[in-house]
Amino acid sequence: MYRKRIDVDVVMDILKALLEAQPHSTFVASLYQQYQERGGLSKKQLEGLYNKSLKVKSIPANKLATLEAMILKRPNRYKSTPPPPKPLYEKDERIGQLMEAILAKYPQHKRVLFLKSKYDNNETLSSAEVLELERFIKVLK
Structure with a gap:
């Protein structure tokens, strides 16, 4: 298993160099604090650090190349699209056909008319x- 050498920390070196070059940058100070607390940065944070460090000429190119390789090594996380919303209640077509058959023969059947109104209002x-x-x-047949 390959282990990183503890004495070589490119991200910390770049953060320190950026803090020296831009001491009033709250972004770099925040990244420095997070890196010390957590021991790492996310891919987006590393990309932001890389873009900031490109503007500073005092940072060696080999450290920038190492940081870029670390960014490229990390996986991209994509959010999948949420599924389309499903209706809360799906009508059972068989029940609708039963009601239509009863109402075709007896259009004034009060109980079936009541159940049909519930069915039409998407009530279970x-x-x-x-x-x-x-x-x-069964009685009709």
Whole structure:
């Protein structure tokens, strides 16, 4: 297993050089503090550090190349698109057909008209109500 040498820390060297070149930069100070606390930086933070360090001429090119290699080595994290929203209630077509069949024969059936209004308003029908509709269909046949 390959282990990094502790005495060679390119990111810390670049951070220190940037702090010397730009002592009033809050971005670099924040990165320096985070690097000391956590021991590492995210890919986006390293990219920001690299872009800042390109503007400073006192940082050696070999350290910049090492930082760039570290950035390229890190994986890109992409957020997947969220799935499309599903409706809260999906109508059971079989129940709708049962109601239509009953109402075709008896259009003024009050209980079926009540259940149809619940069905049309996307309210869930209880299992007892569905059994009641099936019983009505059996009586019709």
